[in-house]
Amino acid sequence: MSKVKFFHTKQIGKYDCGIACASSVYRYYGYDYSVDYLSDYLPSENRYSLREMVILLSIENHLKTRIVEVDKNRMSEVLENIKFPFISLCSVNNQGHYVVVYEWNSKTNKLKISDPSNEGITNISLSQFQKMSNGIFLLIEGQFSSVKSESSKSSFFILIKDIVRNNLLSILFSFLISVIIVILAIVGSFYFKLVVDYIIPRSLDNFIFQLCLVFVGVVLLHGLFIYLRGKLIIKLSNNLDKSLSNKYFEKLIKLKINFFENRADGEVISRFNDVSFIRGFISVTFVSALLDFVIVLSLGFIIYKFNSILFIVLLAFILILGALTVLFYGSIQVRSRDLMLTKAETNSYLVHFLKFMPTIFSLNKKKYFINRFQGVFGEQLKALLKDQKNDNLFSTCKFLVQGIFFVVFISIGAQQIIADSLTLGDLLFINSLVSFMMGSLEGLLTLQSDFQKAVVSVSRYTDILKYPERKLSEHKLNLEHVNTININDLSYQFPNNKTVFEEVDLNVNAGDKVVCVGESGAGKSTFAKLIVGLYESKPNQIRINGKDITDYSEESLRKEMMLIGEAPFLFKGSIRENLVMGENISDGEILNACRLAECLEIIETLPGGLDYLITENGTNLSSGQRQRLAYARLILLNPSVIILDEALSNVDEVSLKRIYDHMIDMKATIIYITHNTNLIEQFDRKIIFKDRRIYETVNRKDFNYE
Numbered sequence: 001m002s003k004v005k006f007f008h009t010k011q012i013g014k015y016d017c018g019i020a021c022a023s024s025v026y027r028y029y030g031y032d033y034s035v036d037y038l039s040d041y042l043p044s045e046n047r048y049s050l051r052e053m054v055i056l057l058s059i060e061n062h063l064k065t066r067i068v069e070v071d072k073n074r075m076s077e078v079l080e081n082i083k084f085p086f087i088s089l090c091s092v093n094n095q096g097h098y099v100v101v102y103e104w105n106s107k108t109n110k111l112k113i114s115d116p117s118n119e120g121i122t123n124i125s126l127s128q129f130q131k132m133s134n135g136i137f138l139l140i141e142g143q144f145s146s147v148k149s150e151s152s153k154s155s156f157f158i159l160i161k162d163i164v165r166n167n168l169l170s171i172l173f174s175f176l177i178s179v180i181i182v183i184l185a186i187v188g189s190f191y192f193k194l195v196v197d198y199i200i201p202r203s204l205d206n207f208i209f210q211l212c213l214v215f216v217g218v219v220l221l222h223g224l225f226i227y228l229r230g231k232l233i234i235k236l237s238n239n240l241d242k243s244l245s246n247k248y249f250e251k252l253i254k255l256k257i258n259f260f261e262n263r264a265d266g267e268v269i270s271r272f273n274d275v276s277f278i279r280g281f282i283s284v285t286f287v288s289a290l291l292d293f294v295i296v297l298s299l300g301f302i303i304y305k306f307n308s309i310l311f312i313v314l315l316a317f318i319l320i321l322g323a324l325t326v327l328f329y330g331s332i333q334v335r336s337r338d339l340m341l342t343k344a345e346t347n348s349y350l351v352h353f354l355k356f357m358p359t360i361f362s363l364n365k366k367k368y369f370i371n372r373f374q375g376v377f378g379e380q381l382k383a384l385l386k387d388q389k390n391d392n393l394f395s396t397c398k399f400l401v402q403g404i405f406f407v408v409f410i411s412i413g414a415q416q417i418i419a420d421s422l423t424l425g426d427l428l429f430i431n432s433l434v435s436f437m438m439g440s441l442e443g444l445l446t447l448q449s450d451f452q453k454a455v456v457s458v459s460r461y462t463d464i465l466k467y468p469e470r471k472l473s474e475h476k477l478n479l480e481h482v483n484t485i486n487i488n489d490l491s492y493q494f495p496n497n498k499t500v501f502e503e504v505d506l507n508v509n510a511g512d513k514v515v516c517v518g519e520s521g522a523g524k525s526t527f528a529k530l531i532v533g534l535y536e537s538k539p540n541q542i543r544i545n546g547k548d549i550t551d552y553s554e555e556s557l558r559k560e561m562m563l564i565g566e567a568p569f570l571f572k573g574s575i576r577e578n579l580v581m582g583e584n585i586s587d588g589e590i591l592n593a594c595r596l597a598e599c600l601e602i603i604e605t606l607p608g609g610l611d612y613l614i615t616e617n618g619t620n621l622s623s624g625q626r627q628r629l630a631y632a633r634l635i636l637l638n639p640s641v642i643i644l645d646e647a648l649s650n651v652d653e654v655s656l657k658r659i660y661d662h663m664i665d666m667k668a669t670i671i672y673i674t675h676n677t678n679l680i681e682q683f684d685r686k687i688i689f690k691d692r693r694i695y696e697t698v699n700r701k702d703f704n705y706e
């Protein structure tokens with residue numbers, strides 16, 4: 001019988017206990033859903049409601065759940081007959097909290113629970129459970145779907161194994177060179193012994209010079225190998241950076257759009273920055289740890305062979321240091337993680353804050369945001385302070401143990417010299433080896449903190465790598481031109497169960513000019529994202545040229561159907577670079593597109609014309625200019641369907657009127673979403689979004705959606 005595996009997911013944020021429990025339960029049933037992934041299903045901050053827990057556990061109909069309230073006084077009877085695992089709603093410090101209950105042992109009267117605020121699975125007594133539980137249980141009654149995720153193995157070991165396998169040669173080489181460095185260091189230590197025990201007592205002046213030359217040679221060789229190892233580690237780090245970062249970016253561009261909608265930019269960036277911890281762990285810590293281990297073992301062996309009493313003193317010292325490390329392990333683990341997570345929060349806040357600085361200034365809310373920053377940064381400082389205090393205590397303990405050890409070590413050595421069982425040279429030699437060994441021991445002791453940082457980084461990094469991608473297939477049809485778009489019985493629900501449309505039908509033919517209006521929040525943008533395939537629709541709800549939208553390759557679909565929104569995307573570079581984006585397009589074509597987008601005048605008046613340098617996000621242009629340039633770029637890309645979602649909302653009326661006049665003459669199908677209906681009488685079709693449905697009007701007077 002296979003052993004039942006219990007999963008524990010630690011909560012990240014204050015309100016994440018429910019998501020963490022859901023993640024543990026999913027992992028128990030074989031679905032590798034991280035807290036990060038599940039949080040897309042709960043965009044709100046209130047993560048305590050049972051309703052939201054049920055939503056979480058019913059993603060893609062994987063699990064079937066039921067909420068029950070049990071009599072707390074008859075808990076043992078209840079536990080005898082209940083199906084494990086289940087989630088219990090608890091009350092901790094008068095606040096709602098969730099825990100997963102995996103098992104109850106009636107003999108020992110203990111329950112095995114995963115409390116997301118703890119570090120791991122714990123056993124608690126029945127009375128403890130009775131005290132914390134509210135008696136409200138979320139039972140997992142069964143599994144609907146049998147499609148499980150590929151692996152529930154620890155992502156940390158999988159990733160590290162992969163990296164080690166792909167860089168085995170570099171790792172082995174740097175290890176080999178490190179071994180040579182150690183041998184040279186041992187040979188170097190021998191110099192003391194030779195000088196003190198051999199050269200000085202025999203007054204071998206002539207020999208000193210030759211010996212000096214030999215040992216200078218050893219030092220030079222030592223230096224050379226240190227240089228080579230450094231070079232190898234730099235190369236290895238570089239390769240790791242490249243492969244980890246590329247993998248991250250390749251993944252990002254395959255993610256569903258919801259991922260970006262539900263996450264702060266800074267959060268995504270900070271996860272990318274975590275790559276440096278993984279790289280550091282493999283290229284330096286991992287290789288050094290292997291070597292440090294070998295050094296401690298081999299030098300220990302040499303010292304043992306030389307003098308067993310001094311070896312026993314050394315061994316006692318190593319054991320005390322080891323015990324100290326184990327003692328501090330738990331707190332270092334928690335502190336490292338807290339520090340990393342709070343740093344990520346601060347970065348995330350800063351990225352967001354900087355982007356909206358002008359708005360913050362104009363709202364005269366600097367003080368408010370400074371306070372908020374201090375709140376976020378305060379958490380980081382608190383974590384840093386705890387980390388440093390912990391580190392300080394650990395270092396002091398280490399220093400004391402080391403200091404006492406050296407005094408004892410030298411005293412015992414001195415006694416042996418007096419008793420004639422050891423020479424001064426031997427003691428100097430052993431002392432030199434021990435000093436060298438101290439560096440390695442130090443390395444092994446700090447390994448745990450680097451290891452913890454790497455574990456947290458890998459989990460944050462692999463959360464993104466495991467995140468479900470858009471369904472792409474290489475063997476899909478090539479969409480050459482869009483002749484028809486048929487929308488059939490289209491319904492759409494966001495992951496948080498918000499229904500936007502129901503049973504919507506619409507047919508659009510090539511060249512149609514369709515204007516879409518509707519109250520704010522009526523679903524126009526969602527509709528636009530569905531038509532271009534940025535949101536996933538159910539099979540056959542959206543058909544292009546008679547085929548389901550998902551039958552086409554993403555590349556060709558994107559080429560033929562383009563959507564731009566209200567906020568234009570412009571990057572740092574010339575206007576020309578922004579318009580052509582790497583394509584070979586003549587100035588004549590560029591200027592023609594600019595004419596259709598009514599931005600010729602902008603280019604003529606700006607210094608340098610098409611070579612005018614745009615700052616990041618186009619902040620040195622007006623918002624109407626930015627929108628017109630973004631529209632000109634879309635015209636240059638020449639798709640068969642253009643969808644404009646408030647994309648010209650900041651353009652002045654005169655220019656807008658002219659743009660519409662040009663639009664009417666364009667061959668492309670245009671779907672234009674706007675709140676400004678005054679100027680668009682020429683459009684041949686008008687769609688109104690209302691009450692989760694769409695209605696089509698035929699003449700201008702019906703066209704008032706208010």
Ligand SMILES: Nc1ncnc2c1ncn2[C@@H]1O[C@H](COP(=O)(O)OP(=O)(O)OP(=O)(O)O)[C@@H](O)[C@H]1O
Pocket residue numbers: 043258261494495496498500518519520521522523524525526527689
């Ligand atoms: N990522 C999301 N997750 C959950 N709900 C969302 C998401 N995006 C939009 N919604 C909800 O879906 C509904 C439709 O939003 P949508 O942006 O499509 O409206 P809209 O008609 O374009 O509004 P506006 O005219 O203000 O741009 C809104 O009620 C909104 O709250």
